Amino acid sequence: MEKILNYINGNFVVSKSNEWIDNYEPATGQIYSLIPKSNSEDIQTAYEAAKTAFPMWSQLSHEDRSNYLLKIADGIEKKLEEFAEAESKDTGKPIKLARSIDIPRAISNFRFFATAILHAHDEAYDMGKIGFNYVKRKPLGVAGLIAPWNLPLYLLTWKIAPALAVGNTAIAKPSEVTPYTAFLLAKVCEDIGLPKGVLNIVHGFGAEVGEAIVTHPKIPIISFTGGTTTGKRIAQHAGKLLKKVSLELGGKNPAIIFDDADLQRCIEISVRGAFNNQGQICLCSSRFFVHKTIYETFKKNFIEKVKNFVPNDPILPETSMGAIVSEMQIKKVLHYIEEAKKLGGNILYGGKRVEFINERCKNGWFIEPTVIDNLDPYCSVNQEEIFGPVITLTPFESEKEVLEYANSVSYGLSAVIWTQNLKRAHLLADQLEAGIVWVNNWMVRDLRTPFGGVKESGVGREGGLEALHFYTEPKNIFIGLL
Ligand code: NAD
8 A cells, every 4th residue: 555654854663653644535435545644743843844944944145045936846747747637636526626736736726925025025114314214024944734625636735835935944835635745745845856844745644643743842833724614713723822823714605696697607607606616616606695586597507517517537638527625525415415405405416425426436525516506695604614525505685684694603704796896796795795706707716816714714824915914024124323
């Protein structure tokens, strides 16, 4: 059985525990590799390596750090196919998605921050005859970076790239559910000669190795993406130690469709917004509110398009819907479908586990894309995060009513509005409790923009300047001229 290894101080090593965790292929439900069950001792070793590398790395010129990151991007690009196959196998996502979104976006993350630091400039505040202030932005030291399973390489590199670009060294912890592409990334770092200790990748369970990062007294900064419950726990630990934290958490995102929407385009994009990556993208829309005058038309046409999402073996090039990431996750999704039925919901499409795809996938974790209506907007199915291919449809009459529905959840990550009415779009976008609002589109990413949520969807922002600021500490220096 293949063994994934930790990458510490430039070496591929087993955990001090010498214990292993099974790694499953979701499409087959079979164990296909093992990952180190690391612990706080491994984190201490990684910390020592990162701390030792910090003075050298932080004092490199911007150009030199930039060149290393560009080489990592090139290294991933050269092996794009290997990365895409690994990501698809590890997560159950369709290979075409890994090839076109996950891996290219991971490459872009490195290129974006590698070049951003070449153009960043520091602030100065002139006080005339008295003197002036200038602001130095300094890296903090060893950054702790913790990522989830849904977009494994994409979200991990979204943290690694800015953290390293501005001069921090790092300990990164991929999800134990999807560790493989982080292992491949470590190999790329070795190939391109990244100085040892700059990036350390430690695998293992969140409660053990993730918590060891968060509670390590000398790691001053934590960037976390994952569930809200975990985020709250991390915030408590980090609070006690006064660490700088960024938390990108769960969501229950609304899509609001008005009667003047370009319905054809809206439906085409909305179906992807609902079911891409089996609905396991934090930005997926899960609650669709449709104006009552177009409700029936929308429902009929939407379901027609959902039929294109046929669960199938993710390694096949034409597959548009793959497997759910884990047994635990598929049980959670099925639980919510049962809950919806009990609450009087109509299962308009799907609703069942797919029992047989092909011989290879006979024990895989597949579920039909599921569309439900006739549920109260305030019921558990409409309020709690499912994080799977299940969406609800609810009709609405007025803007006031739909705004209330949309904002009624404890989350506030993203929202979508479909309308041709510019005034309405601006006013509603302003009032929606969400960190990101798309009007007439979904998941359009511009790496310069702030990314993150409000309420229980998180604290802090990633992306662009926000990330460059998060991973540095500003120091104001006053120079007196009197
Ligand atoms: P999770 O919270 O279970 O795990 C995320 C990471 O945290 C994993 O690496 C895990 O090992 C680690 N972890 C778990 N317990 C920990 C602890 N006590 N201390 C430190 N680390 C710990 O989340 P998940 O199930 O992997 O991911 C799904 C969740 O992530 C969903 O809620 C989804 O909405 C959210 N998500 C949010 C965003 C965003 O940008 N807001 C993006 C993707 C996913």
